[in-house]
Amino acid sequence: MKKHSGVKDSDTLKFGQLVREKKQKGEKIISLGLGEPNFNTPSPVIESTYEALRAGWTRYSDPLGLEELRDLIRNKLKAENNIETSKENIAVTPGAKNALFLTLMALLEPFDEVITISPCYVSYVPQIKLAEPNAVIKNVDLTKNDFSINWTQLEEKICEKTKAILLNFPHNPTGKMISIKELQRLIDIIGKENCYIISDEIYEKLNFSGFLHNSIGSFTNIKDRVITINGFSKAFAMTGWRIGYLVANSDIIKIVSKLQQHINTNTCTFVQKGACTTFLMDLNFLNTFNDQLKKNASFMLKVFGSNEKIHLTPPQGGLFSFLNISKTGMTSSEFRGELLIKKGVVVTPGIAFGKNWDDHVRITLGVDENEFQEGIRLIDEFTKEISGV
Ligand code: PLP
Numbered sequence: 108m109k110k111h112s113g114v115k116d117s118d119t120l121k122f123g124q125l126v127r128e129k130k131q132k133g134e135k136i137i138s139l140g141l142g143e144p145n146f147n148t149p150s151p152v153i154e155s156t157y158e159a160l161r162a163g164w165t166r167y168s169d170p171l172g173l174e175e176l177r178d179l180i181r182n183k184l185k186a187e188n189n190i191e192t193s194k195e196n197i198a199v200t201p202g203a204k205n206a207l208f209l210t211l212m213a214l215l216e217p218f219d220e221v222i223t224i225s226p227c228y229v230s231y232v233p234q235i236k237l238a239e240p241n242a243v244i245k246n247v248d249l250t251k252n253d254f255s256i257n258w259t260q261l262e263e264k265i266c267e268k269t270k271a272i273l274l275n276f277p278h279n280p281t282g283k284m285i286s287i288k289e290l291q292r293l294i295d296i297i298g299k300e301n302c303y304i305i306s307d308e309i310y311e312k313l314n315f316s317g318f319l320h321n322s323i324g325s326f327t328n329i330k331d332r333v334i335t336i337n338g339f340s341k342a343f344a345m346t347g348w349r350i351g352y353l354v355a356n357s358d359i360i361k362i363v364s365k366l367q368q369h370i371n372t373n374t375c376t377f378v379q380k381g382a383c384t385t386f387l388m389d390l391n392f393l394n395t396f397n398d399q400l401k402k403n404a405s406f407m408l409k410v411f412g413s414n415e416k417i418h419l420t421p422p423q424g425g426l427f428s429f430l431n432i433s434k435t436g437m438t439s440s441e442f443r444g445e446l447l448i449k450k451g452v453v454v455t456p457g458i459a460f461g462k463n464w465d466d467h468v469r470i471t472l473g474v475d476e477n478e479f480q481e482g483i484r485l486i487d488e489f490t491k492e493i494s495g496v
Pocket of ligand 1: 202203204309
């Protein structure tokens, strides 16, 4: 039981269940809470998966993944991320989440320190605790005015015991992206320490502000200490398929391979075949989706811009925006509960992403335009109706 202590159920998943139950009862709910795109997996991926099944791709694969897929990933990393690697350094895993967990299991030893950027994806802290119950977690905050990294805090917290820093840009939950200059600054700060950077880039293709996505694995001087994590869930609406990957140096990959053999054996073989198609197909649907995200973000900025009770820092990429509700005088859980009861709208409380973020709520941008606009108008109404601080 030791490994479970202090690890809670995923709040976002639990709330998703509550919403599904309300919908089943016929209540109108506008969900701006969940973390998946609102389009279906592209049909070429579905078709090639059917074909793979018919052709007998139903057996075990290499624990690290099909060579064909790892070749395609290697080419993608070079062309899109400027990351030079080989297929031997890539492990295909059941989801980016699993890639992250295998990485943490491979790296962490008792009393290692891990730096997370707060707010952060709800599974980071539980995964660190599960991978190594005696790991020490240190938070570095994003600043409340524009969600950039608090560099002073980072310099204070990084030390010789720091084993890894967990990065995630485009960022869940704020929608912040990171510039080359900021990555360089990070590299300069960690330069003296021998720590790893785990860079979760699952939202890289959801980018609607013109801000370029930058991968820290492309910096050759630090490349061997970077583990890049990515997957298919968000860009290709494949959240239920469970496939992702990681790129790491040969020593780490050797450990990941061992863990994979004994935990997952391999990622579902015909799903791997389907994922190959994502590298070969027309990606125009992504422009459509990014246009939708951009439209929703602009609408929200316009509506909330004239509301004194709330403040929104413009999101740059990813699937989310993070709304400052401090002037409502409510905690983020109170806000979520009242909003659901009074207006039938679901958002995710900021407290789920870090203890200092109880004055924010997360709003998903990947929602049908009409539904999104109705939800935003209702949030606007709701906040104007409360008396606040
Ligand atoms: N990383 C981040 C930052 C996420 O927000 C999510 C899902 O919400 C994941 C990883 C999980 O991705 P996957 O579905 O590929 O496991």
